[in-house]
Amino acid sequence: MSNRSIIALIALAIVGFLVSQTFYTVDPTKQVLVRQFGAIVGEPKTQPGLYAKLPLIQDIQRIDRRLLDYEAEEFEIIAGDQKRLVVDAYARYKIVAAKLYAQTVPGGETTLRGLLDSLINSEIRGVLSSVPLHAVLTDQRANLMEEITKRVNGKTMELGVETVDVRLKRADLPQANSQSVYNRMKTDREREAGQLRAEGDEENARIKATADREVAVLKADAGLKGQVLRGEGDATATEIYAKAFTKDKEFYAFYRRMEAYKQAFGSGGSTMLLSPDNDFFRFFNDPSGLPAPKQ
Numbered sequence: 001m002s003n004r005s006i007i008a009l010i011a012l013a014i015v016g017f018l019v020s021q022t023f024y025t026v027d028p029t030k031q032v033l034v035r036q037f038g039a040i041v042g043e044p045k046t047q048p049g050l051y052a053k054l055p056l057i058q059d060i061q062r063i064d065r066r067l068l069d070y071e072a073e074e075f076e077i078i079a080g081d082q083k084r085l086v087v088d089a090y091a092r093y094k095i096v097a098a099k100l101y102a103q104t105v106p107g108g109e110t111t112l113r114g115l116l117d118s119l120i121n122s123e124i125r126g127v128l129s130s131v132p133l134h135a136v137l138t139d140q141r142a143n144l145m146e147e148i149t150k151r152v153n154g155k156t157m158e159l160g161v162e163t164v165d166v167r168l169k170r171a172d173l174p175q176a177n178s179q180s181v182y183n184r185m186k187t188d189r190e191r192e193a194g195q196l197r198a199e200g201d202e203e204n205a206r207i208k209a210t211a212d213r214e215v216a217v218l219k220a221d222a223g224l225k226g227q228v229l230r231g232e233g234d235a236t237a238t239e240i241y242a243k244a245f246t247k248d249k250e251f252y253a254f255y256r257r258m259e260a261y262k263q264a265f266g267s268g269g270s271t272m273l274l275s276p277d278n279d280f281f282r283f284f285n286d287p288s289g290l291p292a293p294k295q
Contacts, residue, residue, distance in 0.1 A: 017055075018055045021053075021055035021056055022052050022053060022054070022055045023050055023051070023052050023053075024050075024051055024052075024053065024060050025048075025049070025050055025051070026045045026046070026047065026048050026049055026051060027048065027062075028048045029064065029065060029066050030062045030063065030064060030065060031044045031045065031046045031062075031063050031064075031065045031095075031098045032044060032045040032051070032060050032061070032062055032063070033045075033060065033061040033063065033098055033099065033102055034053050034058050034059075034060055035058065035059050035060070035061060036054070036057055036058045037057070040099055040102060040103070041058065043099065044063070044098040044099055046065065046098075061102060063095055063098045063101065063102065064095065064109075065094065065095060065098075066094065067092055067093075067094045067164065068092065068093055068094060068095075069090065069091075069092055070090060070091045070092070070093060070113060070116050070117075070120075071089075071090045071169075072088070072089045072090065072091070072116075072117055072120050072121065073117070074086055074087065074088040074170070075087065075121055077124065077125050077128050077129060078129060079128055079129065079131065079132055079133040079135075079136060080128075080129060080130050080131045080132050080133075080135075081132040081133055083132070083133040085128070085133060085136060085171055086170075086171070087124060087128070087168050087170065087171050088168065088169045088170040088171075089120055089124060089166060089167065089168050089169065090166075090167055090169055091116060091120055091152070091163060091164075091165065091166045091167075092163075092164045092165045093116070093156065093161050093162060093163045093164060094161070094162055094164065095160060095161055095162075096157075096160060096161070096162045097160030097161075098160065099160070100159065100160030101159060101160030101161060102160075104158070104159045104160065105159055105160075105161075112159070112161065115156075115159070116152075116156070116163075119152050119155055119156065120148075120152055120166060123148050123151040123152050123166075124148055124166075124168075126151070127144055127147050127148050127151070128144065131144065136168075136171050137171065141168065141171075145165075145166060145167055145168065148166050149163060149164075149165055149166040152166055
């Protein structure tokens, strides 16, 4: 190979190197900063395409413009009612001001994640420490997380980073407290069950007392009606007897005396000591019922 060919190859390599150092592309998922001797030149390039820079003098820094996820390490907090709680949080963020971000977070993504960890931990503690435990475990949690997101975003915007959302993946009691909480819940449920049983027994006694009172009233009313009906029946019978007596006194007297004989001699085992000429036996002496002549 001649010297001319070697020189041409070297020149071609130099030109290729200069071209590679001059032109660069911007990906749709990235934004690019141009630096000259470490200082940022111009505004970030956000539109996809081919761009040029000064070779060897300027270099580029690529920064992600997508929505990124961050997961914090679980940590323990104390709620407003002094109850301990282990929380596991995550966040979503995106870099919206690449130039500000490059100036305030020179360490890049590693430094940013360390800052996010500190900010999220601090704001979660600040918000949840002012509310009772049940607020974190109920539907109030959404409002609390909105407040935490607002606080974190207020500080990350100073870094050129927008915090879109902060959420709790998990919020559990510490293992050491789980058994005591379970025992307390068990005691509360047993107390509620005892109260319900007592209320049931009270209602049962009240219903029985009401039923007994109604039965007594019904029996009293029935007894009263029975006595009234018996009285009316006796009055009717007496009236019938009276009418019969006025129509045929002798027959009535005979009938009444036969009823008396039936009751006296039909009971069995009875003994009566009476004189044969006693008026009680006058129908035995004379069917007409006339009294026996005195001797």
